[in-house]
Amino acid sequence: MLDITEAGTQKRLAVYLVRDLDAVPGLGRLGPDALAVSEQELADILGAAGKRQLKTLLREQGVIAGIGNAYSDEILHAARLSPYAPADSLTPQQVAELHTAIRQILTEAAERARSADLGKIKAEKRAGLRVHNRTGEPCDVCVTTIAQVRLADSAFQYCPTCQTGGKPLADRRMSRLLK
Ligand SMILES: [Zn+2]
Incomplete structure (x- = not known):
């Protein structure tokens, strides 16, 4: 190392x-392992994070370890949560759904990686993604077109119907240009 x-x-x-x-x-x-975190621990982490946005928080390895850019998109989609939702704004029901989504998405990902042929893991990973890198494709759940937000050095995808009540999220670079 x-x-x-x-x-x-x-x-x-x-x-x-x-x-x-x-x-x-x-x-x-490193924060606690994403697959080992209990629902109560997750609630505590979210409460302590204040107004920080879920998308940023989930990827922070010092908060919860083991979730990258792709799977944070997938987890938020499965939990029907906005990437920009403030961490401390979730209802107990939403915390429970987020907890379930983390376990479900990461477990499925691990199973796909295990069963995939060596060398096909990347293709297998993409096949399992429902929103990440699928801008312009229909959502699996509701057929709404998957939308994208571009940030300075990255981008993420989400379903406006499943996750943000039909509202498109502001693209920071775009809103800066419009000012
Ligand atoms: Zn959808």
């Missing part, structure tokens, strides 16, 4: 040989 930190003009390089990754400074900041 290789760890490089760059602070100011000083470059530091550290190499660790450890049996337990928790022993490596910096990695201890």
